[in-house]
Amino acid sequence: MTSSRYRVAIHVVPRKGLLDPQGKAVADALHTLGFAGVTSVHVGRHLVLELTVGSESEAREQATRMCAQLLANPVTEDFELASVSVA
Amino acid sequence: MTSSRYRVAIHVVPRKGLLDPQGKAVADALHTLGFAGVTSVHVGRHLVLELTVGSESEAREQATRMCAQLLANPVTEDFELASVSVA
Numbered sequence: 001m002t003s004s005r006y007r008v009a010i011h012v013v014p015r016k017g018l019l020d021p022q023g024k025a026v027a028d029a030l031h032t033l034g035f036a037g038v039t040s041v042h043v044g045r046h047l048v049l050e051l052t053v054g055s056e057s058e059a060r061e062q063a064t065r066m067c068a069q070l071l072a073n074p075v076t077e078d079f080e081l082a083s084v085s086v087a
Numbered sequence: 088m089t090s091s092r093y094r095v096a097i098h099v100v101p102r103k104g105l106l107d108p109q110g111k112a113v114a115d116a117l118h119t120l121g122f123a124g125v126t127s128v129h130v131g132r133h134l135v136l137e138l139t140v141g142s143e144s145e146a147r148e149q150a151t152r153m154c155a156q157l158l159a160n161p162v163t164e165d166f167e168l169a170s171v172s173v174a
Contacts, residue, residue, distance in 0.1 A: 026158070029157055033153075038138055041134065041136050044133040044135075046098045046099070048129045049127070052124045062124065066122060070113070070120060
């Protein structure tokens with residue numbers, strides 16, 4: 001089986017309804033800078049992985065397991081695979 | 088002039104070619120967990136802002152200024168507006 005390189009982009013975000021103190025701090029700072037139109041800010045992580053695996057579905061499956069095991073906090077965060085493409 | 092709510096998603100990533108120690112640490116941890124196919128990891132921030140402004144172009148313009156003034160480190164990071172949509 002040949003392997004290919006895939007680029008997987010992942011968003012890890014604070015779970016809806018939970019406190020997001022970093023987002024609150026950024027919103028306050030933006031107001032202080034004069035950006036009065038800002039009504040909410042949420043701060044998460046944007047991860048880009050490069051994987052050498054056999055297929056796109058394997059890349060998706062491995063990335064999902066990585067999120068569950070390491071990249072996202074299962075108690076406070078949600079994750080989504082934003083994109084999967086050949087690198 | 089009427090104002091609308093726009094949702095702006097922003098990616099802030101370590102500048103290409105600069106050291107990304109957090110990405111290196113995550114890659115090492117993934118290898119330890121048995122994900123041998125991981126060849127690189129980059130860790131950035133994913134921000135979602137809600138803005139009440141007059142137009143989509145104003146939302147873009149304000150978000151770009153926010154990145155330059157606060158959200159991204161101009162020395163070590165690059166940013167892009169991943170999406171701008173009506174909230």
